Amino acid sequence: MIQYEKVTKIFGTGEDTVTAVDNVTLDIDKGKLVTFLGPSGCGKTTLLRMTNRLLNISSGKIIINGKNVMEMDPVKLRQSIGYAIQQIGLFPNKTIYENIATVPRLLKWDEKRTSERADELLDMLRLEPSSFRDRYPVELSGGQQQRVGVARCLAADPEILLMDEPFGAIDPINREVIQNEFLRIQGKLKKTIAFVTHDIHEAIKMGDRIAIFQGGKLVQYDTPEIILTQPRNQYIADFVGADRALKVLGIIRCREVMEKSPPNVVQGSMNTKEVLKMMEEHNWKHAVVLLKSRPIGYVTPKALKYEDTEVREIARPYPVTVEEGSVLRDVMSHMLMYDMRVICVTDEEERFTGLVSLNHIQKHLIDIYAEDMRENV
Numbered sequence: 167m168i169q170y171e172k173v174t175k176i177f178g179t180g181e182d183t184v185t186a187v188d189n190v191t192l193d194i195d196k197g198k199l200v201t202f203l204g205p206s207g208c209g210k211t212t213l214l215r216m217t218n219r220l221l222n223i224s225s226g227k228i229i230i231n232g233k234n235v236m237e238m239d240p241v242k243l244r245q246s247i248g249y250a251i252q253q254i255g256l257f258p259n260k261t262i263y264e265n266i267a268t269v270p271r272l273l274k275w276d277e278k279r280t281s282e283r284a285d286e287l288l289d290m291l292r293l294e295p296s297s298f299r300d301r302y303p304v305e306l307s308g309g310q311q312q313r314v315g316v317a318r319c320l321a322a323d324p325e326i327l328l329m330d331e332p333f334g335a336i337d338p339i340n341r342e343v344i345q346n347e348f349l350r351i352q353g354k355l356k357k358t359i360a361f362v363t364h365d366i367h368e369a370i371k372m373g374d375r376i377a378i379f380q381g382g383k384l385v386q387y388d389t390p391e392i393i394l395t396q397p398r399n400q401y402i403a404d405f406v407g408a409d410r411a412l413k414v415l416g417i418i419r420c421r422e423v424m425e426k427s428p429p430n431v432v433q434g435s436m437n438t439k440e441v442l443k444m445m446e447e448h449n450w451k452h453a454v455v456l457l458k459s460r461p462i463g464y465v466t467p468k469a470l471k472y473e474d475t476e477v478r479e480i481a482r483p484y485p486v487t488v489e490e491g492s493v494l495r496d497v498m499s500h501m502l503m504y505d506m507r508v509i510c511v512t513d514e515e516e517r518f519t520g521l522v523s524l525n526h527i528q529k530h531l532i533d534i535y536a537e538d539m540r541e542n543v
């Protein structure tokens with residue numbers, strides 16, 4: 167969808183030049199959100215601004231949908247791409263509605279369609295249309311203005327969004343909210359997005375893939391999981407932080423590590439004696455008790471010993487279960503909080519699908535962690 171081929175940007179002339187972007191090659195696939203990550207001055211903004219030709223490319227090519235951007239009409243190009251920036255850049259003398267309507271009006275949408283679209287976007291970004299439409303930017307908080315900035319960049323429903331620290335002006339708590347909101351929207355809209363950030367947490371959370379830059383060069387381009395577990399050099403390892411093993415728990419989902427359909431599962435209608443026999447035969451230390459496919463609790467051989475009833479009657483309820491889509495950080499947090507080594511995993515309808523234990527998590531982490539970092543690039 168977006169292909170960067172050996173893209174270079176040199177500012178200045180003669181003695182006094184800065185290579186802001188240095189021979190960068192990377193592809194962003196359709197429908198994916200890629201984060202451009204790195205410290206201030208590493209060339210993220212410059213790369214983004216060359217994409218919609220707010221800056222010219224010194225050498226190399228940027229190709230969008232098979233077309234070289236340098237051969238496209240820059241005005242049309244910019245109208246076809248959503249662009250949101252940290253400084254927000256709303257027009258102060260225009261109302262919120264007029265700001266959002268900017269590109270649709272340039273594209274000559276009729277007023278009704280534009281108006282409906284603006285309301286839809288305001289709704290989506292949790293800004294009540296009737297109370298925000300006719301206000302001016304100065305009457306809004308920084309965070310609210312930033313939401314309007316995002317609405318404006320989505321207005322004409324572009325396939326591609328370029329977002330330069332789009333949530334940078336929002337306080338941490340609201341940023342978390344809008345990040346989640348945006349991810350939810352992206353889950354539906356599946357835009358192709360280049361998203362600049364200097365915040366590793368944001369890069370991990372938002373990115374299908376992360377491109378890490380250093381001094382204008384692309385140093386690693388991988389999924390968040392690989393960036394965290396196999397940082398290619400010391401610079402990246404330092405940048406993602408010493409706690410990267412913990413960060414990775416925030417992105418790996420339960421379904422990737424759980425034991426699916428384990429054997430030690432019994433139906434609630436079974437008799438306790440029958441279950442005890444099974445457990446002894448197989449040397450199970452505990453068994454999950456299901457009722458209509460839902461885990462209602464567990465039994466141990468000790469608890470069954472003197473009983474003669476349906477096993478559901480004596481099953482000890484689980485204080486908590488997790489869904490297959492839960493991240494390991496949440497799973498582990500439940501394990502610690504409830505002092506459980508094993509937790510039942512369910513699908514969205516609360517039907518039992520397997521078990522997850524501390525052991526499973528640890529094994530998975532050991533598997534994916536490369537002991538020796540790959541040296542250099």
Ligand SMILES: Nc1ncnc2c1ncn2[C@@H]1O[C@H](COP(=O)(O)OP(=O)(O)O)[C@@H](O)[C@H]1O
Nearest residue numbers: 177178184186205206207208209210211212213
């Ligand atoms: N218009 C410009 N003229 C000269 N140098 C620039 C210009 N814009 C950016 N630079 C330089 O290019 C480098 C990359 O800047 P930038 O892309 O803004 O980095 P980032 O967005 O990663 O913080 C920096 O060294 C910056 O000083």
Ligand SMILES: [Mg+2]
Nearest residue numbers: 210211212362
């Ligand atoms: Mg920047």
